[in-house]
Amino acid sequence: MKNEQVLSISHLTKQYTKGVLAVDDVSFSLERGEIFGLLGPNGSGKTTTILMILGLLESSGGEVDILGCNPLRTPLTVKRQVGYMPDTIGFYDYMTAYENIDYTARFLNLEEKERKRRVEDALDKMHLSDRANDKVKTYSHGMKRRLGLAELLVKHPKIAILDEPTQGLDPQSISGFLATIRSLRDSEGMTFLLSSHQLNEVQSVCDKVGLFSKGKLISSGTVDELSKKYFGSNLLINVQVEGKSNLFKTFASLGGIVHVERKGDSLWLLECLEDVRAQIAETVFASKEKLVSLELLTHSLNDIYQQAFQEVSSEKA
Numbered sequence: 001m002k003n004e005q006v007l008s009i010s011h012l013t014k015q016y017t018k019g020v021l022a023v024d025d026v027s028f029s030l031e032r033g034e035i036f037g038l039l040g041p042n043g044s045g046k047t048t049t050i051l052m053i054l055g056l057l058e059s060s061g062g063e064v065d066i067l068g069c070n071p072l073r074t075p076l077t078v079k080r081q082v083g084y085m086p087d088t089i090g091f092y093d094y095m096t097a098y099e100n101i102d103y104t105a106r107f108l109n110l111e112e113k114e115r116k117r118r119v120e121d122a123l124d125k126m127h128l129s130d131r132a133n134d135k136v137k138t139y140s141h142g143m144k145r146r147l148g149l150a151e152l153l154v155k156h157p158k159i160a161i162l163d164e165p166t167q168g169l170d171p172q173s174i175s176g177f178l179a180t181i182r183s184l185r186d187s188e189g190m191t192f193l194l195s196s197h198q199l200n201e202v203q204s205v206c207d208k209v210g211l212f213s214k215g216k217l218i219s220s221g222t223v224d225e226l227s228k229k230y231f232g233s234n235l236l237i238n239v240q241v242e243g244k245s246n247l248f249k250t251f252a253s254l255g256g257i258v259h260v261e262r263k264g265d266s267l268w269l270l271e272c273l274e275d276v277r278a279q280i281a282e283t284v285f286a287s288k289e290k291l292v293s294l295e296l297l298t299h300s301l302n303d304i305y306q307q308a309f310q311e312v313s314s315e316k317a
Contacts, residue, residue: 004032006159006191007053012062014048014215022048024215025062030159030191035181037202038195039305040212046195047087047163049212053193054084054161067158080108083157087164089148093137097128097147100136105154122150126180142173149180160184162194166201178205203301211308219308227299230307234258236297239268239280242290250283266292 007030014023023045030036038046051057053064055071055078064071071078091100101122105115123132126146131139139147145165152160165181166174182205184190196202202209203223210220219226241247244265251260251270256279259271270280277294284291 005029006032006067007193008063008065009049009053010063010065012049012052012064013060014045014052014057015060021215023052023059026215026217027062028210028217028220030193032158032191033185033189034208035185035192035194035206037206037209038193038212039197039199039202039209039301040195041197044212045215046212048215050084050161050163050193050195054078054082080155081158083152083155083160085148085152085160085162085165087167089144091136091144091147094135096133096135097123097139097150098132100147101151101154104151108155118154118156122153125153125184126150141168142170142177145169145173145177146180149177153184157190159191159193162192164196165194166196166198174201181205199300199302199305209301211305213309213312218312223301223304226301226304226308230304230311231299235272235275237270237272237275237277237280238263238293238295238297239270239284240292240294241266241268241284242292245287245289247284247287247289250287251280254279254283 009029010027012023012026013021015021026045026049028036038049040046048057052059053066053071055075058072066078067081069077092103095103098119101119102115105119108115110118120129123129126149128143128146128150131143136144136147166177169177178201181192181194185192194202194206208220208222209226211218211226219229221229239251247268248260248262251257251268254276256273256276257270258273261269261271263269275296277296281291281294
């Protein structure tokens, strides 16, 4: 069911000795089937927040509600419904992949037939069936990450929490891993909370992101929402024509365009209230100019990240 809230964090705080605030008054929520990314540099409070969500670390203040449960009061109920893949995954290298996952599955108190089905299904989803009987010591780093996700899947969790899930993977393995996360969300309805400091990865897979800085959640929302927050709602469009041209007055007269800037003999940057690329193309053709390219510029998560942290630094200065 869409819009069903499965995780709510309210004013979560973790203070260590000597007044160090590892997590400072953090609040956000997740809906069922959502992929939410916690984004920030190492040491910004992401892992500490995750450990408190799981009930593995007691908070200094605030509340966590995960699937209607308090993780500290009902830890077993939470563990049965929530899967966790830490940044460092440990397996028994002398055992096969199947034996490792089966070992985990035995704690679920399943009948043997159901346990076998789940283990095989989890390995199959991670494309490890053909290596299921190989010892884990023969696995590459990327294969171990996929095995970690298989170990999580055997529980049939409603929520999967992944801490730096693509750490140490090569670009091709990262692409495949993130595609798997999207597939599981779409096919199983799983909700994902993942932490990372890899901006491009987060943008490619997450529905929403939260920006962490020194224990604080400084902003959260979709990439589009954050783009509007930090750069305004106007759109930027690059127009390139063939050869030298003088289209300043032509572009300036179009409705919806608030600023025209010439970037070169044949390149123009237009600031618009809305997407008017169709009108721009018609205007260029009517002017008997040859249109080379028409590009709607978007702000990447890296742009947003840099702007957000710049504003935070300015406020503290």
